[in-house]
Amino acid sequence: MELDAVSIEQRDSADPLAHLQQLFSIPDGVIYLDGNSLGALPKNVSSVLTNAVEEQWGKSLIKGWNCHNWIDLPSRVGNRIAKLVGAEEGTLICADSTSLNVFKVLATAMKLRPGRKVILSDTGNFPTDLYMAQGLKELTGGDIELRLVAPEEVETALDETVAVMMLTEVDYRTGRKHDMKVLTEKAHSVGALAMWDLCHSAGAFPVHLKDANVDFAVGCSYKYLNGGPGAPAFVYVAPKHQATSGNPLTGWMGHDAPFAFDLGYTPSAKTDQMRVGTPQVLAMTALNASLDVFDHTNLEALQAKSIELSELFISEVKRRCPNLELASPTDPMKRGSQVSFRHEQGYAVMQALIDRGVIGDFRAPNIIRFGFAPLYLSFADVFKAAEILEEIIAGDLWDKPEYHQKSKVT
Template sequence: MLTLDDAKALDADDPFKGMRERFFLPEGLIYLDGNSLGAMPSAAPGRMDEVVRGEWGRDLIRSWNVHDWIGAPQRVGDKIARLVGAGPGEVVVADSTSVNIFKLLGAALAHNVGRKVILTEPGDFPTDLYIAQGLAAQFGAEVRVVEAEALEAAIDDDLAVLMLTHVHYKSGRRRDMAALTAAAHAKGALVLWDLSHSAGAIAVDLNGAGADLAVGCGYKYLNGGPGAPAFLFVAERLQGVLASPLTGWMGHAEPFAFVDDYRPAPGIDRFLCGTPSILALTALETAIDLFLETDLIALHAKGQGLCDLFIGQVSAFAAVHDLRLVTPSRPQRRGSHVSFAHPQGYPLMQALIDHGVVGDFRTPDVVRFGFTPLYVGYEDVWRAAEALKSLLESGVWREPRYAVRAKVT
């Protein structure tokens, strides 16, 4: 186990230690929930004010051209592409993760004529499953749900698209993107990856893995703000043959021609739909720009170092207090959050939050801790583990007030 002095020494040598000052974080709070809602970049309010007052307020509708509002989905998409191993023109920012899953699943089903199976696993993030179920009902398709260890064997000639999260939202388990993509391709199927708990936190190489399609969230590790727009990826080789089922005007080849008949835009633009939210894109772009200042390899390594430290510290007392590690211990098999199961996980997490360490709870029994390497330090992690140990020993979490469920946790 590391001492507090060891953790402070690691922080002193951290090449990203100055990044914490570029986020708004309350003094004394240890924030380990950036995998659910990222912290606000300190530059965001000023940049938003500039856009609101200077661009919207002063330049009004001219800003679509003068300030390139019209190009924001592609511009910010190209920046995100650098974080996920994609090329220019392969990522666009638009809509929500749910809407983007609908677009890409629909495109995959329509492309793979005669194949009617969407393959996924139980316990995946609910919106992914719900969208697949709704879309399957419209297409007359089947959502086939197979346990994780049997997925590869379930890939057959009926499969249209394999849909998986790269890093599981609850357990933190990381999928082998390259291997599963290759297995699906061998049977003529496409693969849709959800990067919501990967992008900005761990190394992702979409093109290196031969990926077809991907979606991701803008408000978790990417720090784009609550409800930030999501992004989608379509490999360049597929852009000319896939068609979005949502044929909105921004996906038209000539959106300002105002003709009655739809004609898809070339390239990634065909996966746009409605008018982009410029204020939301502004906040997201401000956050993404921080990543582009960093050495991503070193940043991802730090994230795994934070996870290792937390697992090591908590494992020393876990068994005595009914804590069970859910997340894989090997860095290559996990994302950048760590989950432990506890029979009374909800009140335990509420007590921890009340004592200045913010993580979150996922049913039925998982307490989850996200390690965002841009602004979380080693001392934060050491103190979080000590706070957890102290609470477990004191039994404070058993107080009735901590058992009251909030609407959002």
């Protein structure tokens, strides 16, 4: 079916989520297909943050810890994220970075499975998760084995040597999505624990941590949750593991009574044991504000729109750039909210796109990656992006020296 601008306009008119776009600040002339890397700015964040700085910090000073309840931001923000990933109240806190939360969870998991030494992961996992496992192994004297298999081999690689299966639900390059429920069940059937990294899941589509019986989860808040660059991450601990004191990063905020200033550490019996240092008040306040947009919709509706947007993009790109190889699964239920293609000169192609206002990103060696954040993208955006991609590919417009100069962050 060939589409034209009119029929696309009709789809936007009929889109029940179209009104959400006005909650975001998107620069003119930009089609932003990189919300899977850094979410766009929700318009309410700036004034909330200004208030936190000028009124809360500026006027309440130290009293802010009590009168603005800064001290509970990790659980207050955590509980809002919990609702978006199908987690129970009180099981998820906002803290530190995803990498640090991976470390806390892996150490806890290894402690819960003392006879086992394997951390099972896949080669599609985001590298920092693997690095944290390597660091833990190195520190603990090598009594850990990080076993890496191809993503499609995880299920068969699960055996009774595995202490914890550590997977990122959505592959950051291809968008390939694991079946969380099936793999968690399989992990449990061999006595392993399941830890999921939701960096590319949270805020993009429904996640059901409780229903899938997941043991631990981590994730960042600066992608589909739009928390801002470097926004604090989150960590989930299933109720059955709440009383486990496995987090080796035993900072005062994870203490059962931080303000008793005891010389010895006694872990909190709640998810708070995953806290370490003083909470990042300003950053968490920004994130808290950014979560407001989710009060206006639900993740089923967002996923439905995401699938429509990505299917439209794939069909348009297929038609317009038949030589571009799709790197993502064709079945939308097996993808996250992103679509990737392969092009030998992917870096330069992406620079040419960015130059024309279509912002996606590149992942080595040859992946051009497009994220579909249904909160603020229209069908017209996606249609236009495919048109511009066609111009660049058909006209070899990427073949300019300036598009080949790598920047610091690629």
